[in-house]
Amino acid sequence: CIRDSAYAVLAMSLNLLWGYTGLLCLCQGLFFALGGYAFGMYLMQNVGVDAAYGTALPDFMDFLGYKELPSIWVPFGNPILAVLGIMLFPGLVAFVFGFLAFRSRIKGVYFSILTQALTYAVTLMFFQNEFNILGVKFAFGGNNGFTDFKEIFGADINSAAATRWIFIASAVLMLSVYLLISFLLKTKFGLVQQAIRDSENRVRFSGYSTTTYKLFIFVLSAMIAGLAGACFLPQAGGINPGEMTPAKSLDVVVWVALGGRGTKFGPILGAIVVSILKSYATRAFPDSWLIILGLIFVLVVLFMPNGLVGLPAQFRALKKRFSGSPSATPSNA
Secondary structure (H helix, E strand, O other): HHHHHHHHHHHHHHHHHOOOOOOOOHHHHHHHHHHHHHHHHHHHHHHOOOOOOOOOOOHHHHHHOOOOOOOOOHHHHHHHHEEEEHHHHHHHHHHHHHHHHHOOOOOHHHHHHHHHHHHHHHHHHHOOOOOEOEHHHEEEOOOOOOOOEEOOOOEEEEOHHHHHHHHHHHHHHHHHHHHHHHHHHHHHHHHHHEEEEEEEHHHHHOOOHHHHHHHHHHHHHHHHHHHHHHHHHHHHHOOOHHHOOHHHHHHHHHHHHHHHOOOOOOHHHHHHHHHHHHHHHHHHOOOHHHHHHHHHHHHHHHHOOOOOOOHHHHHHHHHHHHOHHHHHHHOOO
């Protein structure tokens, strides 16, 4: 249930960008993982002293010969700064990328391709044991990532109380994001956002800065995805670069499409249904899950344009079409 809540929030973040703004983003899984890594940097500083090395550093840092935490890790030792980092870490990446992309008026399939390329590039960096960006050293555990957490905000992470509070936090986050999206859609901002989806050129000619609107939504959706990743991490027990691969972002696209793109409840339903189906299919048909997922997406595109949420309306339309009385024909006098 906790994972489903986190996945539902992730799906809603993509729907905010794709369903209501018309921007198909293929890096939502990246933002999800960055939020998880940001929270993991806090959890990894509470693993205790290692008996073999005699330090409180994460195991992979001991293995690499670190004597102290890299400077980028130090702020995440504070729980408040760590929570802020969960949003700022993916938000900053989204801001830099979005500013460059939207300023160049990149949209449509080209935007989707670039976001997928961004995901692939960052994934390759995180697979390395350490890397440098602008002179700042980053170390995130390479292939193994973060694992073996001990405490969360001073409590045993495996205790029943901690699990209960993680569930409550995930549920509160899901409800908060749902209410936030509902509120945005009723405001002038939300109306302009949906107008950009329907006809961006008309909105621009009306005097609105579509670049600013799209950048704000892109950053907001990244921050929401980061929060989802942070809620997912304690329950999963670890995170590695596999969580940010392009395939993960494509999964989120399927969730939103299946549930109903451009609807408030559809992404939640899609994420839960696919999660349940995956749990069953990976046990019953372990070699066929990807084929099943692909078939689901094809069927949705061809026969369910409004997803599961739109099925009742589709059935009503079909019933009306086939049960209606034939039109009267004029008689020959």
